[in-house]
Amino acid sequence: MIILFFFLAHWFLSLFFQTFFLHRYASHKMFKMNAAWEKVFYFCTFMFQGSSFLNPRAYAIMHRMHHAYSDTEKDPHSPHFIKDVFGLMWKTKEIYLSYQRYKLEPEPQFIDRYPTWKFVDRVGDHWITRVGFGVFYTAFYVMFATHWWMFLLLPIHFLMGPIHGAIVNWCGHKYGYSNFDNDDHSKNTLPFDFLMMGELFQNNHHKRPNDANFAKRWFEFDPTYPVMKLLHLMRIIKLRKV
Template sequence: MIILLFFLAHWFLSLFSQTFFLHRYASHKMFKMNGFWEKFFYAITFLSQGSSFLNPRAYAILHRMHHAFSDTEKDPHSPHFVKDVWGMMIQTKNIYLNYSKYNHEPEEQFRDNYPAWPLIDKIGDSWITRLVFISFYIWFYVTFATAWWMFLLLPIHFLMGPLHGAIVNWCGHKYGYSNHDNDDHSKNSLPLDFLMLGELFQNNHHKKPNSPNFASKWFEFDPTYPLMKVMHWMRIIKLRKSN
């Protein structure tokens, strides 16, 4: 039971950091927050993603490219130009590293207006830090696991951030239904997306990329949006108006 709770906590905390901070804030600026809260959620993203921490700047660049070139050969993570999901992950990793390590500069349209905390970026990208997190995950399982099969969950902890991205980009551009014709292959994979906290409404999101609510039909539900409304009401964030 402890292992299951730990796995679910890591899954959803990491996923929330990705959809709320990296995607809706760093990439799209769907809302504003002051410097304190930006640093707070930056730190939460680092702690929750752990060994698979994703640099917000590099994430934002890739995601903006994804929207500009959706499902074309210039899309950094379209599932339609690779053999399998592993190939898509490797391709995404290589492009991501070029930007996270400043080997390449992105086109001007993808630059700037994303959060940056160089100290956390440096710590989070260190192999020492990643190994510390991996060691913690292993220690936790050795201490609390009650069956051998539980250890099969460990690789998911190690690669949590990239795995979330792979699920969204593979499934969200291959499987499901479409509410809108976006001139790409984006799909809505789940009408009640509790699995990925709204990220699997890719068709809706590509139609209205700046809308904080990824659901658009009456039967669809984006679990992250009500949390954002509460944070807006509490003045932690300020949602911007969208069309």
């Protein structure tokens, strides 16, 4: 029970900060927040993604490219030009690292107001930090795992951020239904998207990329949006009007 709680906590906390901070804030600027709160959410993204921390600048550049070139050869992670999900993850990693390490300059249209924090970026990407988080996850399992098969979950902890991205980019552009014709292959995979906290409403999101609520029909539910509404009411963030 302890291992299950730990796994689910890591899964959903890592996923929340990926969709809330990296996707909806860093990439799309769906809401505003002051500098202090930006630092809080930046640090929480680092802590809860842990060994798979994703640099907000590199993430934002790649995601903006994904919208501009959705499901074309210039899309950094379209499943329609790659034979399997492992190839998609590898290609995404290569492009991500080229921006994260400033080896490649993005096109001017993708350079715009993404959050940066050099100290956290440097610490989060250091191999000692990533290994340290991995050692922590492993030690927790050694202490609390009651069956051998539980250790099979450890690779998911190590690569949590990229795994979330692979699920969204692969499934969200191959499987499901469409509400809109977006001239791409984006799909809504799950009408009740608790598993990925709204990220699998890809067809809706590609239709209205700056709308904070990814659900568009009566039977759809984006669980991240009510959290954002609450933070808006608490004046921690200010949602954009769309």
